[in-house]
Amino acid sequence: QVQLVESGGGLVQAGGSLRLSCAVSGYIFRIRAMAWYRRLPGKTRELVAFITSGGSPNYVDSVRGRFTISRDNAEKKVYLQMASLKPEDTAVYYCNTYPPPGESDYWGQGTQVTISS
Numbered sequence: 001q002v003q004l005v006e007s008g009g010g011l012v013q014a015g016g017s018l019r020l021s022c023a024v025s026g027y028i029f030r031i032r033a034m035a036w037y038r039r040l041p042g043k044t045r046e047l048v049a050f051i052t053s054g055g056s057p058n059y060v061d062s063v064r065g066r067f068t069i070s071r072d073n074a075e076k077k078v079y080l081q082m083a084s085l086k087p088e089d090t091a092v093y094y095c096n097t098y099p100p101p102g103e104s105d106y107w108g109q110g111t112q113v114t115i116s117s
Helices: none
Strands: 003-007 012-013 017-024 032-037 045-051 057-061 069-070 077-082 091-097 109-114
Touching: 012 045, 012 091, 017 032, 017 091, 017 109, 032 077, 045 069, 045 077, 057 069, 077 091
Parallel strands: 012 109
Antiparallel strands: 003 017, 017 077, 032 045, 032 091, 045 057, 069 077, 091 109
């Protein structure tokens, strides 16, 4: 049974940093590309960054240079180091496979990130 547990969110001031973690279980983690997504208030879920099974990171333009995605295959975890945070980064952040499953498929509870100006 797939389980995704995101953690590390919080309230920080603009310009600050946070590190999100995602613990994964229920599938062969090391062969799956993984990603971080976010849902901004009133918006649909969107991709933030993904990392291939081989460890190559990819970012959307809005976070490139500020966020760093990484993975630990031994621990079955995915991380998102976020720096130079902006109020527009305020969202609930989720991890999941890449490409993403459907909205009706399994998603974890997410972790809330709030950036104050």
